Amino acid sequence: MAEHCPIARGFREENVIRPLVTLLSFDLSMDDPKLKFGKQSIHSIVHKEMEMKNLYNTRLVSSSSSFHYSEGSSKGGTNRKDRENEKPEVKIGLKISCAEALWMLAKESVPNSKRITDTKGLLCLAKLVETEEGELQYNCLMTITEITAAAESNADLRRAIFKTNSPAAKAVVDQLLRVIKDSDNPRLSVAAVRAIGSLARTFPARETRVIGPLVEQLSHRNQDVAIEAAISLGKFACPDNFLCVEHSKSIIEFRGVPPIMRLLRGNERAQLHGLILVCYLAIHAGKSDDLERAGVLNAFEGVERAIIAQHHKLRELIPQAIYHLSVFHQSHSGMLAQRPFLAPLILG
Incomplete structure (x- = not known):
């Protein structure tokens, strides 16, 4: 019913x-x-x-x-x-x-x-x-995923249930991380990664134990798991998260940039969420040498116009990311004037 x-x-x-x-x-x-x-x-x-x-x-x-x-x-x-x-x-x-x-x-x-x-x-x-496996484990995990999604959408519920000192919250996070680290079932991995992403605003800056496992999933052989990891990490790094700067730095410190760049060579969904995440990193941690070494500015140049046209969010984020990268990396000075693709994005 x-x-x-x-x-x-x-x-x-x-x-x-x-x-x-x-x-x-x-x-x-x-x-x-x-x-x-x-x-x-x-x-x-x-x-x-x-x-x-x-x-x-x-x-x-x-x-x-x-x-x-x-x-x-x-x-x-x-x-x-x-x-x-x-x-x-x-x-x-x-x-x-x-x-x-x-x-x-x-x-x-x-x-x-x-x-x-x-x-x-x-x-x-x-x-x-x-303790369980099969459909019982999956159904319980999906129930948790729905509860965390409700908490993500409702600040009162989030604060009431997922306090950092709550035994229930700790038990749930521990099991989600265990599934993320140990499961070889993509269906379980996607659910656990999604649930952790829904809780992104509940983790303090020092709670980096959740960032590392999510970054590892960016390299998962199953692209659905990798994409879900990018979406979840995007919730840590997005401006709506009060600790977006700290989380962005943690993602980079856990070597998250190389697998994100590989996502940009995937299907359209992988490119979309990979681009959103790398834009957040550039905006909030643009001083990082990892972003420069990875050739993020060159990657933006290679983005198909069709993807940007279809997703208004990218039209906002990519110019901001380019601006922050170009400001903090003096070696890129003059690059915007030389590249006809990037300049229109900056100018709107």
């Missing part, structure tokens, strides 16, 4: 999110301190909320699953014994469905993303990304 009808994402009175998180967290090790808050675990928190919402007699069906909530049960309204006796394939099937439902509910929805985090669902999702 949530996938095919945006209106269905507005569940309020029914509050389907808490029982979904409860089922998703079933069988997770409660010995993990990350899954406990004071003396309460995820289970105790969500079960208490379920009792308050009077969600008894609600059946959640997944394939042949007989999991259900039974009224009058002495265990928080849930027949845990039936769940524990289910076959492993049924348990995993239910969790896959729960994670997919949360993914669809979180999609383009700030309220639902907040509800998931209010149930401590972020920690549960991070734990499953760490």
